[in-house]
Amino acid sequence: MQKIKVGIVGGTGYTGVELLRLLAVHPQVELVAITSRGEAGMPVADMFPSLRGYVSLPFVDPAQVDLGQCDVVFFATPNGVAMQQTRALLDKGVRVIDLAADFRIQDIAVWEKWYGMTHACPDLVSEAVYGLPEQNRAQIRGARLIANPGCYPTAVQLGFMPLLEAGVIDSAYLIADTKSGVSGAGRKAEVHSLFAEAGDNFKAYGVAGHRHLPEISQGLARMHGDAVGLTFVPHLTPLIRGIHATLYARLTGQVDLQALFEARYADERFVDVLPKGMHPETRSVRGSNQCRIAVHQPQGGDTVVVLSVIDNLVKGAAGQAVQNMNIMFDLDESSGLNVVPLLP
Numbered sequence: 001m002q003k004i005k006v007g008i009v010g011g012t013g014y015t016g017v018e019l020l021r022l023l024a025v026h027p028q029v030e031l032v033a034i035t036s037r038g039e040a041g042m043p044v045a046d047m048f049p050s051l052r053g054y055v056s057l058p059f060v061d062p063a064q065v066d067l068g069q070c071d072v073v074f075f076a077t078p079n080g081v082a083m084q085q086t087r088a089l090l091d092k093g094v095r096v097i098d099l100a101a102d103f104r105i106q107d108i109a110v111w112e113k114w115y116g117m118t119h120a121c122p123d124l125v126s127e128a129v130y131g132l133p134e135q136n137r138a139q140i141r142g143a144r145l146i147a148n149p150g151c152y153p154t155a156v157q158l159g160f161m162p163l164l165e166a167g168v169i170d171s172a173y174l175i176a177d178t179k180s181g182v183s184g185a186g187r188k189a190e191v192h193s194l195f196a197e198a199g200d201n202f203k204a205y206g207v208a209g210h211r212h213l214p215e216i217s218q219g220l221a222r223m224h225g226d227a228v229g230l231t232f233v234p235h236l237t238p239l240i241r242g243i244h245a246t247l248y249a250r251l252t253g254q255v256d257l258q259a260l261f262e263a264r265y266a267d268e269r270f271v272d273v274l275p276k277g278m279h280p281e282t283r284s285v286r287g288s289n290q291c292r293i294a295v296h297q298p299q300g301g302d303t304v305v306v307l308s309v310i311d312n313l314v315k316g317a318a319g320q321a322v323q324n325m326n327i328m329f330d331l332d333e334s335s336g337l338n339v340v341p342l343l344p
């Protein structure tokens with residue numbers, strides 16, 4: 001079988017280098033172009049010595065490279081970049097997976113409000129498939145354009161999905177209390193990401209409103225079949241990788257929660273429902289595409305608590321993007337993703 005020719009726009013960022021880590025050893029992939037505006041000409045492995053022996057290409061200038069030679073292009077770029085280039089790539093028969101949010105929200109006015117820019121190609125948003133395989137596998141298979149979910153949205157949606165699909169909770173009052181490692185903010189220099197600011201510190205942010213709120217609400221509404229009421233509070237923790245979501249909802253009847261979750265995810269390679277009573281740790285998924293979930297009903301009351309952990313750079317970004325590529329190209333869904341999490 002001919003290898004899939006892959007291009008990556010934004011190869012110097014954290015999700016870009018995570019894509020490289022996974023794709024460099026993917027048996028059905030040939031990397032053909034990795035872009036950087038500032039580092040064009042520099043061998044990728046000079047910037048990232050972890051890739052020495054795995055990636056021999058130099059970075060290329062995104063303004064100069066012909067991405068039309070690729071079968072699929074990943075955009076690991078800030079919001080607003082992919083939407084400028086996607087139409088031209090699709091017209092050339094290139095499939096696109098955007099790790100940013102350009103195609104995630106179907107209501108363009110909502111997207112423009114939260115992202116503070118005018119959308120360059122609203123018509124393509126309705127074509128884009130939201131790349132949460134556990135929800136949308138069939139549509140991903142035929143897609144030309146994938147909106148890869150955000151990191152918090154992945155952890156939160158996978159945690160609430162069995163409950164909303166089964167209709168066993170009060171959908172008007174959902175709470176997602178989430179914590180992220182600092183790599184979630186990307187590799188760009190920012191004061192709040194400095195070691196002396198983020199280390200030995202812990203804080204909430206975006207309580208009044210975070211741009212992942214409309215994305216999560218849209219996804220949960222699809223599962224429920226109607227709008228949901230959600231309070232979403234992100235926190236920054238002194239981790240490098242990892243998201244821990246603690247989700248709360250009110251049960252509306254008697255249900256065997258453990259059996260419900262186990263049945264919903266029985267065939268999902270990348271969602272692991274832990275045995276009753278366990279508490280997932282972020283380090284149990286570090287470096288892997290796994291989401292680990294535990295469901296609790298404290299004191300047998302009517303509140304359900306779901307604990308959901310992912311690695312923000314893998315299941316929350318690059319790994320899920322590779323999972324989507326595998327589905328789009330009819331490969332084994334776990335190809336290139338059979339990575340055991342890293343301990344300690």
Ligand SMILES: NC(=O)C1=CN([C@@H]2O[C@H](COP(=O)(O)OP(=O)(O)OC[C@H]3O[C@@H](n4cnc5c(N)ncnc54)[C@H](OP(=O)(O)O)[C@@H]3O)[C@@H](O)[C@H]2O)C=CC1
Nearest residue numbers: 010011012013014015036037076077100151184186187317
């Ligand atoms: N970090 C995370 O955990 C997650 C991130 N995401 C999303 O993925 C995307 C990438 O995130 P992340 O890797 O963290 O970001 P980084 O800030 O670490 O990297 C951004 C990359 O984009 C490139 N870039 C910036 N502007 C442009 C441009 N105008 N044209 C072409 N390339 C550009 C940069 O390369 P250079 O300057 O060298 O050209 C760099 O490689 C973002 O949209 C982010 O929201 C999604 C889920 C999780």
Ligand SMILES: CC(=O)N[C@@H](CCC(=O)OP(=O)(O)O)C(=O)O
Nearest residue numbers: 100101150151180181182184185
């Ligand atoms: C810790 C941290 O700063 N996290 C980022 C979200 C991660 C991200 O990159 O957002 P997308 O998934 O939408 O691409 C934030 O809160 O803005």
